[in-house]
Amino acid sequence: MSDRYIDFANSSFGHRLVGALGLPTPVRLERWQAGRLRPVDGALLLGGGPLVQPVHAFAHKLTEQIYSYGAASAPGTPWIPGHGPKVRAVVFDASDLTSNEQLKQLREFFQPLMKNLDASAHVVILGRDPHSLGDPFAASTQRALEGFSRSLAKELRSGGVLQLIYVGEGAEDQLEGALRFFLSPKSAFVSGQVIRLNACATQVQDWTRPLAGRKALVTGAARGIGASIAETLARDGAEVILLDVPQAKNDLEALAARLGGQSITLDICAEDAATQLIEHLPDGLDILVHNAGITRDKTLANMTPEFWDAVLAVNLNAPQVLTKALLDNGTLHDNARVILLASISGIAGNRGQTNYAASKAGLIGLAEAWAPSLHERGISINAVAPGFIETQMTAHIPFGLREAGRRMSSLGQGGLPQDVAEAVAWLAQPGTGAFTGQALRVCGQSVLGA
Numbered sequence: 068m069s070d071r072y073i074d075f076a077n078s079s080f081g082h083r084l085v086g087a088l089g090l091p092t093p094v095r096l097e098r099w100q101a102g103r104l105r106p107v108d109g110a111l112l113l114g115g116g117p118l119v120q121p122v123h124a125f126a127h128k129l130t131e132q133i134y135s136y137g138a139a140s141a142p143g144t145p146w147i148p149g150h151g152p153k154v155r156a157v158v159f160d161a162s163d164l165t166s167n168e169q170l171k172q173l174r175e176f177f178q179p180l181m182k183n184l185d186a187s188a189h190v191v192i193l194g195r196d197p198h199s200l201g202d203p204f205a206a207s208t209q210r211a212l213e214g215f216s217r218s219l220a221k222e223l224r225s226g227g228v229l230q231l232i233y234v235g236e237g238a239e240d241q242l243e244g245a246l247r248f249f250l251s252p253k254s255a256f257v258s259g260q261v262i263r264l265n266a267c268a269t270q271v272q273d274w275t276r277p278l279a280g281r282k283a284l285v286t287g288a289a290r291g292i293g294a295s296i297a298e299t300l301a302r303d304g305a306e307v308i309l310l311d312v313p314q315a316k317n318d319l320e321a322l323a324a325r326l327g328g329q330s331i332t333l334d335i336c337a338e339d340a341a342t343q344l345i346e347h348l349p350d351g352l353d354i355l356v357h358n359a360g361i362t363r364d365k366t367l368a369n370m371t372p373e374f375w376d377a378v379l380a381v382n383l384n385a386p387q388v389l390t391k392a393l394l395d396n397g398t399l400h401d402n403a404r405v406i407l408l409a410s411i412s413g414i415a416g417n418r419g420q421t422n423y424a425a426s427k428a429g430l431i432g433l434a435e436a437w438a439p440s441l442h443e444r445g446i447s448i449n450a451v452a453p454g455f456i457e458t459q460m461t462a463h464i465p466f467g468l469r470e471a472g473r474r475m476s477s478l479g480q481g482g483l484p485q486d487v488a489e490a491v492a493w494l495a496q497p498g499t500g501a502f503t504g505q506a507l508r509v510c511g512q513s514v515l516g517a
């Protein structure tokens with residue numbers, strides 16, 4: 068469903084009117100277009116500590132325009148505030164900050180930049196996970212980066228987004244994959260996130276087809292976010308298998324045919340769903356995306372047992388039962404990627420959604436709890452928590468609530484299915500095994516549960 072307010076606010080008359088009324092003007096976000104090669108379309112600015120060196124080693128693959136600011140020894144053409152070009156992407160390494168005094172380097176680096184950022188700028192701050200540091204003061208300094216990052220993300224204008232990545236020991240060689248996502252329009256609707264990247268044995272071989280040779284199953288793939296995930300995984304080279312309920316057969320088969328994939332019509336809550344699924348997957352699976360989900364909203368006072376049971380069965384029980392069956396049977400290969408579609412409702416809670424929020428929080432808990440044992444087989448399991456995404460599911464929300472859902476984020480708009488799909492595709496990559504047991508929000512830095 069289209070967001071008419073964005074269209075209006077970006078028209079010449081609308082822009083003047085909303086400006087005069089002091090209303091927010093959400094911009095049209097830049098999205099990744101098929102066929103594009105360079106993650107950063109413009110100037111990339113590097114600054115800060117020692118992690119700038121490994122980033123500089125692959126920066127030429129991200130963009131042709133590499134600048135440095137701050138330390139005289141930083142690689143790249145020196146960037147001069149007011150004279151250098153507008154900056155499209157920024158990486159600042161704060162990993163060596165260990166005292167309160169050093170935190171002022173953040174202000175000194177970012178202040179001149181704030182008026183020199185291009186539209187849809189992508190900013191990444193690098194740090195070290197406070198839990199990995201023995202010195203409590205150094206840990207506190209690194210934790211301070213969270214407050215700084217989340218606040219600065221809220222100050223960015225014109226579609227700018229910002230993330231903090233805590234880089235674990237040995238995870239430096241996974242930075243290229245992470246920055247290809249977080250510095251590019253693929254992460255247009257991700258902001259204010261804290262990401263923990265750890266060492267991972269597997270790597271992407273070909274960045275034009277990072278999922279080549281991988282088999283991916285997407286549930287609920289006939290429409291909405293699931294359809295977009297299937298398209299994006301296929302774009303990235305995966306062989307896709309699309310699953311949905313028998314009623315969605317026509318749409319499902321048409322999409323599967325267009326993507327050169329297979330389709331499976333199956334209710335994931337059917338008693339024999341696991342057996343049927345295993346029969347359909349004789350060659351095993353590398354990527355499992357539990358996207359199928361339903362809402363049956365009512366306040367708890369009015370919640371029927373049927374509404375409660377249906378939501379818990381589809382959203383939480385089926386992903387648990389099916390993942391376990393695919394693991395026990397050996398269908399899920401070593402180094403597989405499991406991605407669970409949660410929701411910010413599962414983080415913040417939402418009136419009228421006790422059943423839905425319980426199911427989505429349960430998925431986040433499942434990823435957290437299962438990650439350590441699955442890691443032994445190189446398997447990662449993560450939740451993706453979308454905020455307000457423009458789909459048939461959200462088109463059914465009453466107008467007032469729908470508008471509130473759209474505007475209550477730093478980007479002042481809803482996301483598109485593609486935004487969630489890009490996050491899933493990044494998590495599905497071989498090198499992203501370094502990221503596990505976490506919940507990645509794709510919510511435009513929604514104020515809910517922030």
Ligand SMILES: NC(=O)c1ccc[n+]([C@@H]2O[C@H](COP(=O)([O-])OP(=O)(O)OC[C@H]3O[C@@H](n4cnc5c(N)ncnc54)[C@H](O)[C@@H]3O)[C@@H](O)[C@H]2O)c1
Nearest residue numbers: 287291292312334335358359360408410453455456458460
């Ligand atoms: N749209 C949003 O704003 C939003 C926000 C947060 C989370 N999510 C989550 O993202 C996922 C996709 O959402 P969407 O908006 O695309 O929903 P949607 O309703 O448009 O699509 C869901 C798909 O799942 C399928 N499905 C439902 N029950 C099934 C079952 N028992 N077996 C097999 N398939 C089944 C449906 O047929 C449908 O094709 C859901 O898990 C949803 O909870 C969506």
